[in-house]
Amino acid sequence: MAVIETVQGPIAPEALGFTLIHEHVMCDLVGARETGSHRWVRDQVVATMAPHLHALRERGVTGFIDCSPACLGRDPLILLRLSLLTGLHILTNTGLYKEPYLPQEVFSLSAQVLADRWITEWREGIDGTGIRPGLIKIAVNPGRLLPVQAKIVRAAAMAHQATGLLVVAHTGDSVAARESLDIIEEEGMDPSRYVIVHADQILEPEVHVELAERGVWLEFDAIGTLPIEEHVELVRRMLEWGFEDQLLLSQDAGWFHVGEPDGGAVRPYTTIVDAFIPRLRDAGADDNLIYKLFVQNPRDALAVG
Template identity: 45%
Template sequence: MEKSLGIRMRLRNNRFYVNQGRSRPMIHTVLGPIEEGELGVTLPHEHILVGFIENGKLTPDDYDRQEVVSLILPYLMELRSVGCRTFVDCSPEYLGRDPYVLSELAVKSGLHIITNTGFYQAPYLPPFVFEMPEPELAKLWIREYDEGIGDSGVKPGFIKIALNKGRLFPVQEKIVRAALTASLETGLPIQAHTNDGSVVMHVLEIMAERRFDPSRFIWVHAQNEKDLDLHEHAFKQGMWIQIDSIARSPHEDNCRLLQAFLERGMEAKLLLSQDLGWYTVGKAQGGDIRPYHKLFTEFIPFAVEYGIDPDVLDRLMSRNPAIALRNRS
């Protein structure tokens, strides 16, 4: 039953776009650009590889690329077998982004894999980030979009940043402003790690000042904020709201939050993911790697039983990610 539901979701998604009869925006995967209608059922926030090494000192010498591929591939194959088509890897540079690992996994798994440009937050930032002016930071990310990441030829499909709690710290505000600049130049959407909703309200202030469209911005870990009025305010401004605690917290808690968002009319801007994986640098055999398939095999059946319309779940897993991740250039 679980597999058939995932497959039905993928087919519904394909029909939705094939019947549009219009030109379709392109989205960059690690193997090249695809039309947004090819995205299919999507996990918009997961991880393959993460290395919590401070001050930007993580390098490929700290792990074995082939070990990462061999250990992660079975999890991706299992994910594909339940109907998922696209996997969005949210590890930014200096925290585990590796275009060569991602490209090999895309080829071997048959999944579309999307990577990013951008930076995370202290203490996982290299020292130069604190000194470099905002326009120069933006140029780094624009260059990766124009020329590819290093000599890999892989282009990012979105910008990944991180926000602290409360008002933005100076370095994070600079990163936010650089991300807005890079997004306007490249058309890439932004995914932002968050710890609460007040920091998102600060970002909305900056967006208003810069006349930046919030629909290009994904509020990651939105479940961390308990004041639903803040979510609704961000939604009304056009921002994407992402619940990515699926399989990390009780299904009933996630269903209750999802239902509350739906009752507030927020379906058109909701995303679901798990924030799972991953191969942890420095741990034997990558540590405790958590599988990616449980959203499909456990959460969706639970949510349907809970009373959430399966057609709504289809749209949250297929139509919405395609719109959120589309390039606006």
């Protein structure tokens, strides 16, 4: 039976509901060398972020994917507390990002060793918490892939083959998107289990078509940082091309900024419900389409097994 793995444990995919697939509760941008849980106070992060998550529950959102990877502010215990407080289904991730968020040892470890570590997190939980990841989050550098990033993509494909977890890859441009997808295909991984994150940063529409035709998910996740109309137009084009089954939408919003007074300026998570969906409806979207984009697609992408 398929499940979706939340920080509170597995749920039936049907229970996930209306979902924001790419957001952040906390980020620590200091780099892999210095980051660690000594840098934040869990009570303070929970108290700061809980009202923002409650605001989602009030709006009928029930699923929330935290995309802060290891060495960039991932703290499953904070996510668990926020999930218990708010009733949101929250997912965390395994995987690794890119420089300067890579521990030095990653440069000399093999893809298989990295994959084995992520598989162990899936089987046993993260850092002794028992909290298991619900997806694999990685990143690629812009342009031609650096060897270490190519290795991380390969490790993600290996970890996917062993776990079934969705792989989501921070991607800045078309060259990186194509090369990472080449590796996914070489490893024999089904591209329909791979997400090109920040696809709205790829400005060539023909590349959206090219990537979607290769079978990946395209994630437009900067909603609220550009004029809303631009995202309405991106969605309209994907529908026109017939790729409604490969489209994921989110805001990349939040977050508690570790190292800034009181967590700095948090960007609210409410733009999609309060501004984007009304505008999408004005442009002709009906309940079925809203359900498809924010319930069915995230559920299909995240379900494992």
